Amino acid sequence: MYNILITVAVITGITAVLALILTWADVRIADYGERKIVINNDKELVVEGGNTLLSSLIANEIFIPSACGGKGTCGYCKCKVDSGAGPVLATELTYLSDSDMKNNVRLSCQVKVKDDMSIQIPEDLFNVKQFKGAIEIAKDITPTIKFLRIKITDGQEIDFKAGQYVQLLAPPYGDSTEEVFRAYSIASSSFEKNFIDLIIGYVDGGILTTYVHKHLSEGDKVTFNGPYGDFYLQESEVDVVLVAVGTGMAPIRSILYEMLHKKIDRNTIFFFGARTKDDLFMLDEMKMFENELPRFRFIPCLSRPREEDNWQGHVGRVNDAIFKYLEGKDSTEAYLCGSAPMIDSTVNALIDKGILKNNIFYDKFD
């Protein structure tokens, strides 16, 4: 008994003393005082030194996209740091290209604010805000895809360009013990400022998709931030090719609503890929766009139609449909949204059709 007590006492004593020393060191040695961050040579922030640049900016309500929440694993939170960042860290190297290195681009989640800093971030990011909302509509539109309408409930309005995305937060739930952000394109019209629509596919084991598909229901409260992204409809008069597969429909739907609201009359063709008829959705809306937009054409393509689908439309992948239906001009603009392999093969197909690479814009899922 004596042995047990003395063992516990000694171990507790040693760990307590060490913990005290570390706490003292954390307060005294790791205290970097107040530091200044100058953004775009204009705005100045005073922050607590010693934290990462990403968390310092978030604390000041400047939201840089970060899907992994600052763990240095997504590579999204890049920003230009002109001074005060110190040398590039080994943890950043994987995500920085040669041109990033030349231009002082750093991963803001890895860089710590230990000195005064001067950074450059896109002006658009000042428009990024955190929103609180409630699920107004949650419905399955295919066996694996859910449609969400999130009403903004904190009195703010969202201002975005059709094609941009937001980051939705999954709070800790079930086996997932930490907060996780994931990016989803806004599917609603940019003229609707009180709500956003999202189209979210189920990924087996995905933290956020499981949260959305298995845990969220109408009335639940959610948090998201945005808008982000430079994928949006360019202002011009030339022909438009839209290509999407599955949930890639989201930004394209938003672009179509923008065309509808702004009465943009451009020669537009939309190739939408799915496997079977069950995987097609929003066909009524597409019909509506075909009726309302004078020169819009919707071409659904089924890659594996079943016999019972009785499918009369195009059979094959979107690439085959592009080959068959598209008359490419070098001025034509193309907007693509889907998985990386789909984007890569579609870009090649469009270039084969004579569309210039510079006129092809895409939003690639990782």
Add this chain to the structure above:
Amino acid sequence: MEGINPLVIFFASIFTSNMILANFLGMCSFIAVSKETKTSLGLGQAVTFVLTGTTILNYFIYHYLLVPFGLEYLRFIVFIITIAAFVQLVEMIVERYLPTLYYSLGIFLPLITVNCAILGVAIFMVIRDYNLLQSIAFGIGSGIGWMLAIVAMAGIRQKIKRAPIPKGLEGAGITLIITGMMALAFIGFSGIVNIQ
């Protein structure tokens, strides 16, 4: 071990009882970081510093806390806790006051926590019954020996960068083979003195 002069222990732990080449302790960081001489030198210095610091700390904890209470069997867990806390403290100090060293070590610094050479030295110190002076000499010597081995390895690895190494042996494979060769070479010193 009253008889052995601390200076003998110091040199023996560098050459004849080298932590890496005679005991094969602390291999993971040895292989991971020995790509560049500059980084290796930095890690070597850090290991030497941590080894010296923790050996002294563990000596006092062992002899003035564990032995009087008859708790010698707790030495493994206590040594590990002390090493972990000490490395964290060193990391904070290096980050604050030696930023150049901090950036060159980067994520490798916390590796020292799980470097078994550090625990090995503390255990050997107890097993061989060293006194304080002998322990300090053993700690510093082992650190310098580890640094010598890793810097030498980094030098060799830089030289063989363009060598036609079979694909399957690249990286850790060839490093282990070279370590074996270096160990064989160091056996040459073993006749001088033996502290095992």
